[in-house]
Amino acid sequence: MSHSFVYSILGKVFCNTRQSILFRSCQLLYWPFFLQDPGKRSLTCVEFAEKAAFRMHLMWSNIVVDIFLGNLFGIVLWYSAETCCLWVSSCVNDITDHCLRTSIWLMGNPAGFKLNTELAGVLGMISLNGIQIWSTLWAFMSFLFIHFLKGLAIFGIFFGLTTAAALIIDIISIATIHVLTLHLFLSLLYSSQIQTVAALWRLFRGQKWNPLRQRLDSYDYTVEQHVVGSLLFTPILLLLPTTSAFYIFFSSLHTAVSFICFVIGVTISIIRATPYSKIFIWLKKKQRFPSGIWFEVAPCKCIETGAENDGYKSTRKLLDNSRASGKSTILVSFLRSNHLNLGEVVCPHYGQIYGAFSKSSIISSAYSLLTGTRYPFLPPPPIRTVRRSTVLFHI
Secondary structure, three states: OOHHHHHHHHHHHOHHHHHHHHHHHHHHHHHHHHOOOOOOHHHHOHHHHHHHHHHHHHHHHHHHHHHHHHHHHHHHHHHOHHHHHHHHHHHHHHHHHHHHHHHHHHHOOHHHOOOOHHHHHHHHHHHHHHHHHHHHHHHHHHHHHHHHHHHHHHHHHHHOHHHHHHHHHHHHHHHOHHHHHHHHHHHHHHHHHHHHHHHHHHHHOOEEEEOOOOEEEEOOOOHHHHHHHHHHHHHHHHHHHHHHHHHHHHHHHHHHHHHHHHHHHHHHHHHHHOOHHHHHHHHHOHHHOEEEEEEEEEEOOOOOOOOOOOOHHHHHHHHHHHHHHOOOOOEEEEEEEEEOOHHHHHHHHHHHHHHOOOHHHHHHHHHHHHHOOOOOOOOOOOOOEEEEOOEEEEO
């Protein structure tokens, strides 16, 4: 095979790792552009100068924190690689033995449901053979796992925690490829049965789906078509529960794996989107983040009444007493400002992460899961792109 073909295959298999390394490389290459003078506008607009300074400090703070967390993770993983290897191998064996191979119970009467014995036996043997083949490959390649853990530690030390997490997502996807394959096979079979049952049901109702107008039109079927439809409808409908049992089992496993990868992806997005420079400045000097102003009126010198200056009522009482006694009081107004709390400073940077949980995406995923089509599980939030001059950089 040519080198370009091998590189393209590796790029598709380790797509998350490749994107993470590209992201870090673009950060390091684009850093000099942030050090340039923001221009004359910063001299006349305080808000623009403030935003330019925060944007300049946002990148280096993200890189420093990511590398620091990656070094902690990498050093701990490097010195405990053998222990982690044994623990992961035992977990994989337990999952394979107690979870995946338990699909043999689907070949009987799962939860008291009477399934088709022949179809359940065929689907069960296909599932068990696929699991056994992948388990054999894992046993032959298990000696390389210790080297993978050390490579993961090196990735974390040099590229940061986010790159190591992206590599973990790719490895999880590779390690569970047999679950994905069985899920795709059963979803194809399940969706075909669902579509066939729906088409035959429209045949009995005298309707036909019009793909051009995306609607149901009336249609006169012949007697022969009704007879053939009846002969096909009965066995397909009776075999549907057997296929559904296997489809639900492997869809649940695939959903669990996808959810784990999704959580890791969201964690990567949170680490990259967190404004660490703003957090450090907020902890040191909250006055840099005002949220409103107000005036506090107070007398310059207290009089004999002994009342404390505790707000508007106290000041009003001092004025009334001074007028009654004939003495004058000098009032001083102080300009005060409210400050943003830490949540109000950080939450605006997580807008795109919240956008991944849109109602439409959740509904489409649920509909695809019920109909048997390959549903796109909620992906990690997209990375914002900022164009400055002629350089395109992910931020």
